[in-house]
Amino acid sequence: MKKYKLNQSRQAENTQQTNEQSDTESSDVLCKIDANGIATLTLNRVSKKNAFDDAMIESLIHYIDTLAAIPTIRCLLLRANGTHFSAGADLHWMQSMATKSVKENHQDAQQLAHLMQVLDTFPHPTIAVVQGWAFGGALGLICCCDIVIAQSDSQFCLSEVKLGLIPATIGPYVCRAIGVRYARRYMLTAERIDANTAQHIGLIHLIVDTEAKAEKNRLEQQITQLTQAILNNSPAALQQAKALCHTCENQPIDKKLIKYTSHLIADIRISEQGQEGLSAFFDKRQPSWCANTKVSTKERE
Incomplete structure (x- = not known):
């Protein structure tokens, strides 16, 4: 082993x-x-x-x-x-x-x-x-x-x-x-x-x-x-979105799921990255997570 x-x-x-x-x-x-x-x-x-x-x-x-x-x-x-x-x-x-x-x-x-x-x-x-x-x-x-x-x-x-x-x-x-x-x-x-x-x-x-x-x-x-x-996307939002897909899989769209998704968006829009993304949009700038993230194919070689 x-x-x-x-x-x-x-x-x-x-x-x-x-x-x-x-x-x-x-x-x-x-x-x-x-x-x-x-x-x-x-x-x-x-x-x-x-x-x-x-x-x-x-x-x-x-x-x-x-x-x-x-x-x-x-x-x-x-x-x-x-x-x-x-x-x-x-x-x-x-x-x-x-x-x-x-x-x-x-x-x-x-x-x-x-x-x-x-x-x-x-x-x-x-x-x-x-x-x-x-x-x-x-x-x-x-x-x-x-x-x-x-x-x-x-x-x-x-x-x-x-x-x-x-x-x-x-x-x-x-x-x-x-x-x-x-x-x-x-x-x-x-x-x-x-x-x-x-x-x-x-x-x-x-x-x-x-x-x-x-x-x-x-x-x-x-x-x-x-x-x-x-x-180009928020790291925190990506994790939450992927988790959301798992949660919604084979789940009925009932009051429990509706409550869960409501709380989820309420929490993430006041989160640090949620506020940064919204501010960047209105300021017409790139959000902080996009800084120095240009991908090159050479980096994978």
């Missing part, structure tokens, strides 16, 4: 330590934080098509929890090195669980479920950037992100039933993202889903054509555009 240390005494130390922990290119997960507070987690198990095992799951949970505790983080990018985003769970790892006890098997499955939960509830905006395959559990990671950008050659698949398995831990997030009707089709058929279909059913938001030579930089340009849009 890997041991991690997190120094939470100061923001600068947190950022430096998080970067240093994933400095080695041999790590299964790389983590970087730029000067604007944009964090990037990169799946780096390229020889296995970024298929994840227990160690990779543990690393992802660690970094997501660590980043959530850093106050100046503004956005999280989830990316992958290599040709494919991820082939899903490592089948050798899955097969090895047959030698484990029932308790160990359940604990292992709960770790994957926990990964989905911590990514889904990450307090800041999350953007998944997909190329190549996103199969099985990797599709669950995508469904837990707020925004998904995919290259035009990307393919998606809920492939579990082909192997006698089911997409259990990712199921709730998949059903929420694409709806039960589409989920029933693709969970039962294990068909491959191309980028256009994935966009149609709500699995991804944006498609970037990177096949033509002239379009190779479009993906990074699109990421820059999205992250800049996020940096």
